[in-house]
Amino acid sequence: MRRWNGWGEEARDYPLPGGARRFVEEAIGPATPPRDAGLEDVLAAVPLSRLPAHPLIETGALPRLMHARGQSLPDWLALRTGRIGVFPDGVAFPASSAEVRDLIRYAAATGTRLIPYGGGTSVAGHINPSPGDAPVLTVSLARLNRLERFDEASGLATFGAGVSGPDLEAQLRARGMTLGHFPQSWELSTLGGWIATRSSGQQSLYYGRIERLFAGGVIETPAGTLDVPSFPASAAGPDLREIVLGSEGRLGVITSATVRATPLPARETFRAVFFPDFESGMAAVRAIVQARLPLCMLRLSTPVETATTLALAGHARLIGALENLLALRGLKNGKCMLILGYTGSKALGRTAIKEALSLTKAHGGVHVGGTFGKQWHKGRFRTPYLRNTLWEAGVAIDTLETAVAWERVPAMIEAIESALNGAIAETGERIHVFTHLSHVYPYGSSIYVSYLFRLADDPDETLRRWQLLKARASQAVVAQGGTITHQHGVGVDHAPYLEAEKGALGLGAIRAVCEYFDPAGIMNPGKLVE
Ligand SMILES: Cc1cc2nc3c(=O)[nH]c(=O)nc-3n(C[C@H](O)[C@H](O)[C@H](O)COP(=O)(O)OP(=O)(O)OC[C@H]3O[C@@H](n4cnc5c(N)ncnc54)[C@H](O)[C@@H]3O)c2cc1C
Structure with missing residues (x-):
């Protein structure tokens, strides 16, 4: 069973070796294990649903809790303390594009906000319902997970967009193929989520990022069905795939996607x-x-x-x-x-x-x-389980990432690490910051920074520490001319920094595209662009 307030399957663990515990303690000081909220208490606090009844929608407390938050540090704080605040009013599990269209019509008719949900591994607040008067419906793609078509001659495979990393690879492997897309969240994240957040797998140097692997697909939007064909290449004006990539649920629901697979390597x-x-x-x-x-x-x-x-x-x-x-x-x-x-x-x-x-x-x-x-x-894929162990020992871990041209890499690392060190000093706490170049290109590199700090007794104080660290590091990224995100996407947490990189005109164009496909603003409002 999947953990409701942490990473991964309950049966899997990553115990800290003895030496590692001492190493962390020397770096940030002795930590105190937090008092986590119990599942029964959290379920009891789920409010009544505001949604009018619909045969595809579940309104029970457990599915609403299981789809309430992603995997960012503020998400963990909300789940572990039970202070979740806003829940989706219901969760739907459509099994076809027609059912997705039905749910979009229902949302438009009832003034409901709709959040597409893949694996819920977002680390930037993408799938969290925003507070407001309108009811919120989360649409899980979990049942749209089959291999719909396989073109052996071309290596093109069409999947339901809710297929998870392991299920997708198993179905391709059975045909001697692989997608080769392995983000660290692979166990739980989905094809639709990868496309909607422009994700990058660990072997992207060979297979390419999802942008290269995504050949076309079907997106159900409030304005109609957008069917993007899969050509090997095309000069027919702007590429509509680029509108879908990184759309973060703002345009509609990706129901199926065709990907470019490769024969299994020898x-x-x-x-x-x-x-x-x-x-x-x-x-x-x-x-x-x-x-x-x-x-x-x-x-x-x-x-x-x-x-x-x-x-x-x-x-x-x-x-x-x-x-x-x-x-x-x-x-x-x-x-x-x-x-x-x-x-x-x-x-x-x-x-x-x-x-x-x-x-x-x-x-x-x-x-x-x-x-x-x-x-x-x-x-x-075991490393993320360390987040559970560290949290239970009283230690928070978070990561952030950017990308810049080679000549700027050393200054960017220095700027982010100094910003984090400077910010924590203001709180009287200590931080352990460590960095690697994770995806490299001939013309530059991504930079991936992890940091550990102690949880405070008061969860509000932990949140304040994180907000300060995140803001200072993000400001450093912008000041040094980096992208606000190389792979995690924008969501809520990176939205304030988007204009610095897109410009007012560019941001206006993105907003106009969202409004074109979703004139009433029902699709995942508050994410990507405010
Ligand atoms: C431990 C850990 C490791 C990670 N490692 C990596 C990594 O190596 N590389 C990387 O790129 N990212 C990584 N991430 C971030 C995250 O896994 C990616 O952003 C991933 O692509 C999200 O996929 P998901 O299916 O979980 O999407 P979700 O979190 O469910 O959704 C993310 C966004 O996509 C939208 N969306 C999802 N499915 C659809 C759909 N079918 N149609 C329309 N919109 C949709 C949602 O509305 C939301 O806006 C990591 C996260 C964690 C917690």
């Missing part, structure tokens, strides 16, 4: 390389990506993130041996870890890995083989 390998410092690591990564080597992943951690990863990994004996080996090669404090991945044919793999490792060596890199890379790959 070889996949992940290697770890350590550098004496971040500058050499970054120079190597830039050289590799600009040489256009066919790798699937280059993920470079700063010294603090490298130390944190090694501390949280457990396996004390293995890590001790690794540290000794690296010390013998002159890599001690300040060393940085790169995880380098290859996906593709065996023959190409030999050349690509050899060439990439030779570029890392030219920049002082020490290749430590496949063991550490294999461990990373094995645990990559």
Whole structure:
């Protein structure tokens, strides 16, 4: 069963190794486990539904609670304390496009606001109902999850948009294919959610972001059905896929989507390389990506993130041996870890890995083989479970991300980390900040920052700490000329910063598109554009 107030399946856990607990305590001080609200009390507080009856809509307390919040830190605070405030008035589980059209007509006729819901893994407030007089209906796509069509010759697969990462991959695997889209939230997030938030998977260097994988689809909007055909390429004016990508539920409900699948790779390998410092690591990564080597992943951690990863990994004996080996090669404090991945044919793999490792060596890199890379790959969808363990120990973790051209990367990291450190100092608390380059391009990189701080006894104080940290870091991103989000989307939390990047005219154009498809403003109001 899925956790109602945390990440993932109840049966799965990520206990903190003993050394990791000490590491966190040294970084931010001893933390006190919070007093979480109980499920029964939270269910008892769900208010009466304001929705007129409809055969497709459930108004029971449990489904409304399970669809009330996403996975951002404010969402966690709301769920863990039971102070949720606004619930959807009902949840519908349509099984066809016709049922979705019926729900849109119902919403228009009753003045109801409608929120499309995929896996609920949003970390920017996308699926939260806004307060107001109008009733709110959440439309879960969970039952629209089948493979509808598979064009073997072209590798084009059409799925119901509510299909989750594991279900989508299982259906493609059975046909010898893969989509290769693996965001860290893969276990729970859905195809429709990936498209609506412009998401990026961990192996995007090879497979591409969702923008490249999304070939076309069907979107049910209040103005009618938008059917975007799947061409290999087209010069027929502006591409309508670009309107759907990142639409965050504002235009309508994506009911089905055609994606570009790839045959399963003959070889996949992940290697770890350590550098004496971040500058050499970054120079190597830039050289590799600009040489256009066919790798699937280059993920470079700063010294603090490298130390944190090694501390949280457990396996004390293995890590001790690794540290000794690296010390013998002159890599001690300040060393940085790169995880380098290859996906593709065996023959190409030999050349690509050899060439990439030779570029890392030219920049002082020490290749430590496949063991550490294999461990990373094995645990990559387990890491989010650490959020549950840390919270229960009294520690909040949040992440933020941006992307900039290569020349701005060092200044951007410095600006975000300083902003977070400066903000926490004002609260008298401590913070542990660590960063990596997660998705790299020939012309720049995304920057992914994680931070840990202590939960306060008073949840309002925890929220105040987070708001200060988020605001200062977002202001730093804007001041340094970065995008407010490389992969998480806009939702509510990033909306105030959108105009800085789109300009007033650009934002006006986005607003006009929303109004064109949804003249009465019933679709997910308050998200993306205010
Ligand atoms: C632990 C964790 C790790 C994450 N890792 C990554 C990562 O590696 N890469 C990444 O890009 N993101 C990541 N995310 C963010 C999140 O998983 C993505 O934004 C994901 O694409 C959301 O998909 P979802 O199905 O959960 O959508 P939801 O959260 O349900 O919805 C998100 C938005 O999309 C809209 N939407 C959803 N389905 C539809 C539909 N069918 N039609 C119209 N609109 C729809 C919703 O209305 C909402 O506005 C992570 C989140 C968590 C909690």
